[in-house]
Amino acid sequence: MTPQENTSTNTNPVRILVVDDHPNTATTLARALSQLGSGVNVISASSGHDALEKVKTNGVDILFTDMIMPEMTGLELIEKMQNHPAGRPSYTYLVTAYDVPGLKVTAHRLKVNEVIVKPVRPERICQIATNAIEEMKHSTHPIKQSAVARKKFKILVADDRPDNITLLTRYLEYEGYEHIAARDGLETLDKVRAELPDLVLLDVNMPHKDGFAVLEDIRSDPSVQHIPVIILTAARLDPSDVQSGLNLGADDYVTKPFDRHELMARIRTKLRVKETEDIIRRRNRELNLLPEIGKELSARTDIKDLANILIKRTVETLGAIQGNMIIFDANGGPGQNYQVPLSTESSSGLMTIPKISSGILRKLIRV
Template identity: 35%
Template sequence: MIVDDNPRNLGLLSDTLTGSGFEVAVAVDGVRAIRLAKEGMPDLILLDVKMDGIDGFETCRRLKGDPSTSAIPVIFMTASTDLSSDRVKGLNLGAVDYLAKPFLDEELLARVRVHTKLRKLTKSLAAQVEERLAAESALQQLTHDLERRVADRTAQLERALAGLTQAQAQMATVIRAAQAVSGEVVLDGVLDRLLRITLEHASAQRCVLVLSRASGLVVEASITRDPDAVRLGLATPVRPDADLAVSVVEEVARTRGPVFLGDTSREARLGSARYLEGKAPLSILGLAMMCQGELIGVLYIEGDATPEPLLPAQLETLGLLASQAAIAVKNALLYAQQAEMASALRRSNERLETEVARQTEELRRTNERLEMELAERARAEEARAALQAEIIQAQDARLAELSTPLIPITDHIMVMPLIGTIDSTRAQQALEAALNGVQANRAQVVILDVTGVTVLDSEVASTLMSTAAALRLLGARTVITGIRAELAQTLIDLGVDLGAVVTKGTLKSGIGYALKQAGDGAPRL
């Protein structure tokens, strides 16, 4: 920013600086210069010493006295002859340099470039200092937070270590119980080991193991410290007169949760329990033996009366022990059930093998009878097939005879009436029947009556002509009777040569012709 009350000087300085790439603001007096400095915060102020109103020295004093503008560098410009005195006064007020008028443009630009660069470096350094201070403050806060978190974490780790130590002791007990029963699959062996471990860990005087059966709760086993005795296979139903606090067992079975009584003499909910009558005060703990949501039984523990409740860690360990006991007992029960099923299956297999052997022998005898029956049936079937073949053959011969009948009407004349459709097979049968009949009866005339023939083709007509030729070779004449107009037309169309045979319109005329040729009398009837 340029501050000068001479418009000509303002114009020259402004042109010189803008021509060198600087952005320039101008003020013609000190008051306006102070206002513009606060608003625009220029990087450098070129301030004339001699001005109307407040002079340059007062303007500089006010700028340096204001924290918002105190860091802006100021270069004084003066044409005063007392240069040394003005320079000292200006530097004391906070100016960074002094230019004596008149001055060269190169000198002005050089000093402006130096001080604007210093201004930018100063601002950058200030920003870095602020960032460093902010970073140091954040680091201090972070260090404080970290120390607090480390302290909290240390306390958590100490508590976790104490809990881990306690859990390790609990787990050691449970692992020992698991190892103790891992080699046992028989129920009595499992119950014996579980009761001894529970009695030792709980520092109890007596332990009872109650199982949940289909019939209800049953006392299965018990152990006492004095005397050291284990009783197994009791199978005693839990009734009001049972040898334990029945209400505790029933409550555990109902709620599936633990029940602890520190002093039985102070527990009103026990009422008039028969078992506790005349006994010294006791502490009683009942634990549900659960496995996969199923109640396996109740672990009942008696000890000396105590006014203190069980610690959570003790209760948790005993709860884990009860869970391990539930798993072991359930496995033993499953093993016993499996063994019983295996025994039943073995007996069933033995019965099945005996029944299979019996039925196999019976099946063998049945198969033998069936094979004999099948062989007999096969022979009967063969005989039936042979008889059926003979019948079919006789039927075929009879049908052939009926389809081509050869009727002798005299000793020398035979008539073969043909009816229906004549195909090649039937024509061949007619040929054979005529030849056999002539040969057997030594007939002289054979009459082929085609009055009833409906269809006749060239092959059949050729067969008929062949029949006539064959009969002629045997010494017999052939007479064809009953040729109708349409049949005659068919023969003509087929080109059949009828010159070698005699044709008559009716069977009667044919028989008359045959009688004359054979010289016979009236035909036989």
């Protein structure tokens, strides 16, 4: 598979930032990386300040930066990018001509993936970028497949900053999730109740109603209180505020700037828990209906009444809108059968049980 094929399979291009104070070097590397295909968006900068200016609204997935630069070193740039409001890079590479003692230790502390010692050919930079892109793709591929196989999860992103919404929805799209957005507390509550998302990413500081008040309303509403909520907090948020959010019923919290892999792992965990809890709630609802169903059936002897109770309870248990059941009487011959509709205002489903006599039906009901 060619690099072009590798990088063009995602809806959103992989953003790569190349920083070097020698313009020719930055341009040469950027041109080489652009040859990876339409699936990459390469940005070049000639200094740390230039780099921060060019990516001030959108983060990047991969960062290549020179170490020795005027005004701002590569390590200083990496540290600033780690705290970028649009999120830290998924992969960071430091390029240096001097393998000085302690450099790799400092780089490791800043979560640098690799320190690359010059001279380095553009082909190697391209191979490193290709490997990083492949890792990004493979880390999300199983989740995308399972989402298609089971169902599309819908996630509500609640944040008043457009750049945060853009970043988070980009992450979610890459993982294969559906998403909706809300930009203040009141809109968040409206969309939670109207859309019934599978999970909510909830910013704390929002206009009209802050995240904690929204969370309290969600947990006090029986129709939506089961929806998992992950709080999005600023790094400067007091730990007691995080504790307050957890006490109000938040399922988890993530600190800005976001680490994409950590955030997605937490989302996957909460969705797995929710799936299990949904099954348990459905089973409990079915079990709670059994005594009532048994009482109703024991009080009926007419076949039409029995059939009506069965289809009514089946529709209620399955959460359907309408149901019909046709019971063919094997002893009565053609034309002698029962049809018991459960009429409502919307569309219907049809349950057909062939060749079951009324006597057999009564026997099944007793069992």
